[in-house]
Amino acid sequence: MLEKNQLPYVLAGVLLMTMQPLLVTLSQNKDGKLDYNPASSTLCTEMLKIIISSSFLVSSGQHKSIAFEPKVFAQYAIPALIYFVNNNLVFVILMYVNPTTFQLLSQLKTVFTGILFRIFLGRTLTKFQYLAIWQLTCGTMTSHIPLCAAAVAGAAAGSSSSLGFMLSVGSCLLSAMGGIYSEKLLKSNASSSIHWQNIQLYGWGCAFNFFGALMSNPEVMSSGNPLQGFNFWAWMVVLNNALNGLAISAILKYADNIARVYAHAMAMMVTMVVSIFLFGQEVTPQLAIAVAMVGASAVQYNLKESSTPPPSSQPVQYAPLRTTEAGPAPEVQYAPQVFGTELAEKEAQDPRSC
Numbered sequence: 105m106l107e108k109n110q111l112p113y114v115l116a117g118v119l120l121m122t123m124q125p126l127l128v129t130l131s132q133n134k135d136g137k138l139d140y141n142p143a144s145s146t147l148c149t150e151m152l153k154i155i156i157s158s159s160f161l162v163s164s165g166q167h168k169s170i171a172f173e174p175k176v177f178a179q180y181a182i183p184a185l186i187y188f189v190n191n192n193l194v195f196v197i198l199m200y201v202n203p204t205t206f207q208l209l210s211q212l213k214t215v216f217t218g219i220l221f222r223i224f225l226g227r228t229l230t231k232f233q234y235l236a237i238w239q240l241t242c243g244t245m246t247s248h249i250p251l252c253a254a255a256v257a258g259a260a261a262g263s264s265s266s267l268g269f270m271l272s273v274g275s276c277l278l279s280a281m282g283g284i285y286s287e288k289l290l291k292s293n294a295s296s297s298i299h300w301q302n303i304q305l306y307g308w309g310c311a312f313n314f315f316g317a318l319m320s321n322p323e324v325m326s327s328g329n330p331l332q333g334f335n336f337w338a339w340m341v342v343l344n345n346a347l348n349g350l351a352i353s354a355i356l357k358y359a360d361n362i363a364r365v366y367a368h369a370m371a372m373m374v375t376m377v378v379s380i381f382l383f384g385q386e387v388t389p390q391l392a393i394a395v396a397m398v399g400a401s402a403v404q405y406n407l408k409e410s411s412t413p414p415p416s417s418q419p420v421q422y423a424p425l426r427t428t429e430a431g432p433a434p435e436v437q438y439a440p441q442v443f444g445t446e447l448a449e450k451e452a453q454d455p456r457s458c
Contacts, residue, residue, distance in 0.1 A: 106359065107359075109358070110359040110363065113351060113354040113355045114355060114359060114363050114366070117348065117351040117352055117355050117367040117368075118367045118370050118371045118374065119371075120344055120371075121348060121367065121372075121375075122371045122374045122378065123344050124344055125375055126378065126379075127340050129383070130337040131335065131337035131338045131341050138338075139333035139335070140331070140333035141317075141321055141332070141333070143317035144331060144334075145342055146191075146313050146316075147310065147313045147314055149345040149346050149349070150313055151310055152342060152343065152346040153350060154302075154306045156350060157302040158299070158303060160299045161299035164297070164299070166300065177304050180289060180301075180307075181308045183286045183305065184305060184309045184312055185308070186278055186281055187282050187309070188309070188312035188313065188316060189278065190275055190278040190279055193271065193274070193278070194206075197268055197275060199268075200265045200271065205269075206272055209272035210272065211244045212273060212276040213277075213280050213365075214240055214244070214365050214369070216277050217237075217284070217362065218234065220280050221361055224285075224288065225284060225287065225360075225361075232405075233404075233405050236402075236404040236405035237362070237365075239397055239400065239401040239404065240369055240398060240401040240405075243369070243395075243401060244372060246390055246393055246394040246397060247373065247376060247391055247395075249390040283361045283364060284361055286353070286356050287360060287361050289301070290353065290356050291356075291357060298353060298354065301357075306349070317330070366401075366402055370398065376391055377395070
């Protein structure tokens, strides 16, 4: 159940996740390509997260009470490594499956999140909440049905293979594991500053992404100008992604992974609706059904169970009939009520009946 104090973080996450694909589209050139290096953009995002978190940490005065613990710091390398591997695994997956199949299969991370949420965090979900999570998965998959039809029509793209299917499922599992482990770390010490926790997590993120940038584009990193091609919208992508990462951390610390999953699904639906007005995309019945299913799932998941106890199956016990010295109390006879025209006729015949 989403609490009122958690709502601002979720809404911020929805807004920032909605803006992400829109800003990336605006940062493309006329040919629909990126003039800047995506690896450099990701690295700048991680560095900006550290700068913002450090500013909040110092301005709040919490930096005076923190203590560096190497063992705790090393634990943050696990989710950072999971995210790094998963982000690069996407490029491998797209070599074996078409983008539409990947988008459909990626919605399985919602199911994996619900399962791992129960296993590793010990959270109990009701059967209605499990059904709501499955309904959310079906709703997000439904939104991609038009893309699937277009992919089948244009069969030029390579067909999906069993290896690509297995890698996609593995990617969903990694994504769920990263979110669950991050939530466990962020909530392991409730009194610890979230800004200090973010600095430790994103410090590892910078290290892994710098290594990835060197491996994927060594010529760009060694050219002395890794920011080549960055325009205004490219920097807006960096800023939005940094704020989005901070919002997700807040959702994981103050809410949970299920709230993060719903925020992502809602952002996906809002992005599709906004794209209709900004980029002239066609409104499809599948989109309308998907929005309705995601909305109904969110309502169902947050419904409170009735606290009214179920009706008892025991027979009703009646009190003994009250008696007087003269015998049992006489049975009271009730005259049937008369309504409408019959009542008017009765009043006309006997005025004392009023």
